[in-house]
Amino acid sequence: MSFKDTFTKDDQKEGLLGYDDTAFYYFFSSVIVTVAVPWTCSTIYNALFPGQAQVEKDFPTKSKAGSRYRYCSSSAMTDKVDQARKSARFANAGSKAGSVIKLLVLVGLWMTLYLMYLQIGDAKEIKRFDPFEILEISPGASATEVKKAYRKLSLIYHPDKNPDDPLAANRFMQITKAHNALTDETAKANFEKYGNPDGPQTSKVGIGLPRFLLEKDNHLIILCLFFFLLLFVVPMAFICYYQRTKNYAANGVMIETLQFMGYYINEATRLKNCPELLAASAESRTMALRPSDNQELKTLGSQVTEHKKRQFKLPIIIKNDYLLLAHMQRLHGSMSAELRADLDELLKHSLKISQAMIEIACMREWFFTAQAMIEFRRSLIQGLDVKSSQLLQIPHFNEEILKHCLKGKNATSTLTDYLQKDPEQRKGLATMTPDQIADVEAFATHVSNMELKAITEVEDEQEIVVGDIATVSVQLTRRNLQEGEAMGPVHAPLFPEPKFEEWWIFLVEGAPNTRIIAFERIRDTERVVETKMRFQISRPGKHSLTVHALCDSYVGLDQKVDLNFIAKTENEVKREIFVHPEDEDLDLQPTLFQQFMGELGGDDDSEEEEDEEKKKKEKVEKLSDGKQQKAESDDDKKDDSDSSGSESEGD
Template sequence: MSFKDTFTKDDQKEGLLGYDDTAFYYFISSVIVSIAIPWTCSMIYNAIFPGQAQVEKDFPTKSKSGSKYRYCASSAMVEKVDQARKRARTGSTGSTVGSAVKLAVLGGMWILLFVIYLQLGDAKEIKRFDPFEILEISPGASAAEVKKAYRKLSLVYHPDKNPDDPLAASRFMQITKAHMALTDETSKANFEKYGNPDGAQVSKLGIGLPPFLLQKENHLMILCLFFFLLLFVVPMAFICYYQRTKNYAANGVMIETLQFMGYYINEATRLKNCPELLAASAESRAMALRPSDNEELKMLGTQVTEHKKRQFKLPIIIKNDYLLMAHMQRLHHLMSPELRADLDELLRHSLKITQAMIEIACMREWFFTAQAMIEFRRSLIQALDVKSSQLLQIPHFNEETLKHCLKGKNATAMLTDYLQKDKDQRKGLSSMTPDQIADVEAFASHCSNMEVKAITEVEDEKEIVVGDIATVTVQLLRKNLHEDEAMGPVHAPLFPEPKFEEWWIFLVEGAPNTRIIGFETQSQSSFRRSESISFDTFSIPFP
């Protein structure tokens, strides 16, 4: 029987296992350190700079490509960003219970590391095979003493007397080899020459299990713990995760909402239908109703202009529909703080839900419906009503200002036309203060000056003829940015979250069907002046 020499430290004569478990403690301490140090640094950073991580997430200074984001410099947007950063810093601590739990777990990890350090501090240097120490005799012991010690220990650690104890079996192997090393001439010569009765050996070190896992009296406890983890903890973790996610699709929208939108959105759905559809979503219906809402909504209801007959009569749908219409008609000053908080929650849901609404229309190839959904999404972000002028996006513009812009020389109704005019030709500024005019200029310089170019071509062909499959590539180039700049969030002071630009490109069949052949969406959060975006190409058969 070959004996693989294992080297051991003496741990109360170890019970007495022939391997060293120090490597296990080094391994487990390395794992804990790799978690504890970054977590501790993160907590210290959050304590010194509270909310900074959330601020960088919502309002990053640089894009992934390294370009510097340009933010709108109007007073409303500067104030919005400052307030959002302040809220992130003051609300960064989270719940007291959650923080206490995290601190307790982290403290426990450091205490465990300290205990392991003490354990490693008591570890002895790995020793070579020593038959005298194994047999518990002195180096000058006689042959009779060696034989007596061997018989004594072999009776205690013989495998037949300890059938379920791997510690005893390992110790018995060492005792046998120690006896051979002192009594057998060949083994004794190998031991004197190589330090091992089997001759020259190669030392092998591995991650040994801690001794308590191999001790017989702990087997039942370890088995129970294993089955507890396998049959309770793992299934419960899976069930909890499933319960949290089973109601949501991959895009983060509730499955019930997708089913609802898929049923009610049709080819005739237009912008005026969208506020009530959003208010009827599952996310909206899950919001709470308060006893005070009825009274607070009465005054709001008298000021809101409804553009269609109401389709749903559920109180929570009516409430949230009023809030959405009041937001689009800029009646925020009539809302109580509670209603404003409800509106902000609903608007946060709206980004994912309206994205799903657009995709439903696109999948069904309804161009005008998709166009209406995109317009509704823009109306929510900019707080514009169904029939509101685009010019109301400009800071300090109101209905009175619009009257001046739509009359006389240089009259303008479209936002793009207004921004392209020289400063001295822009109407509606005569009654504004210098600070207000500066806000208008900041808004104008922040709005995208985009060059759109569509290229239609057939691969390896110079001309397109009937029957060819053409590839359409759309390129976008932003001309209002410097080479090292990227576009920051859009000017949207009444929307609760920062919103980056996005562009929807459609390839549409001509009249009368206007069927969507292909579509692509592109977020411009990292778009720079010097690069153009090539969207996925669309192959279309020419008639």
């Protein structure tokens, strides 16, 4: 029996006697560190600044481009931010049970890491054959001490005295090998030269596996656990995830809602139809009904103005329709706390659902329908009814103040005109306090003063020809922002969440078709935003297009630019293909493959080229010699003919 049979990591023979868990300690400690360190930092940060992470997510200080967000400084929006901070702190401190569980888990991770550190600190280098360690003697022990230690351990670990210990036999063989390595000359020489008495041997090193995974007694348990995880836990996790996500589309809207909206939205759908459509969405119908809602809705319903005949009779749809109409008509004071919470939940769903409604209209190329969906979206954000005045978006404005703004000198009815006036010329401020006037001024400086520019061109061409891909370049500039600034959340004190403004750009055919040719959704809040829309020219003649820029957060900021151009036929415009001189030079350059082949067969090619040149020279010389001989023969013939002619004349 060789040393290899008794001192390897063979599980059948050695029984993990020489197995080393150091690699597993390092691996497991690394895993714990990657989890515990960031979790600990997050816990400490949340403890020192409760709710700050959520506030920074909802109200960031800088955009992705590094620009500083400008926030509205009106009292309503300042209070909203402060309330969001308080709510975040309360939510962070309110879940005490969850915090305690997380803290206990975190403490357990650090305790485990400490235990791993102790194990690593006691660990030695990878185990090797050491006869002194096996015999439990010092390296300088004499032959007598070696023999004495061998006899002592042999009596302890002899297999006959340990019939029930499977490791005793392996241990006895190691003791025997250690004794031979110190007493036998050949074995001793091999040990001193190769590190083991049998000469050069290969070693086995495990990769981060703990000892209990390799012990024979645990194989059945580990195998059962493996199959339990593989055949039960993983499929159940996948099934649960699928059950939670199968009802939702990629945009976060329930598939049932998309199907419902796709069926009921048509080219005649307008703003007055939208509240009931949103109330009939799948997200809305999953909300709960309380017995107390009946009496509260009767009181609220007596104050709500409905603009169309109700289409759906389901109680939850009727309830949520009333809530949306009451929000748009600013009847929040007539709602109970429970109804206000239901309204906030519904408004949170409204952003994704209204986004889907806009996209459905865009895909069907219905501009007026898409415009109505955007109007509905901003009516929910600002709390405006179907026919409400744009000026109600201004802080502290009500119906009484509107009457003063709509009559007399400097009267105005649109938000843009009101904001462009000097503060001294703005009406409706006479009855306001200085703080309220400051809120109006803060709102006026915060609302985007957008400038729209658009041009139509065919890239790298002077003329527009049928079949070309035309490009409409659109530029939006927020003139009220400075360099390095970005537009922060919109002024929307009635909306439960912070909302950043978005702009929809539509390229529309001129009247009477008003078909959407192309559209873009712009979410960039930087000072200058640029986008391009491309379409194919399908017919010759004059084209009249309009670029519409619609804001989804404010009413009255929409802008448009008319684009007129003439498309010519291919016969009217002759285009020459221009090739740059540098491109011509590139054509003369050998390709990479040609260069590679040229390097391999360079000598052969040069010899062939020399042979071809020699052949060409010889051919040219032969041709020149032939021409010279022919010329000489022609001269001889001519001389002969001349001499014969002179003889005939003499005769």
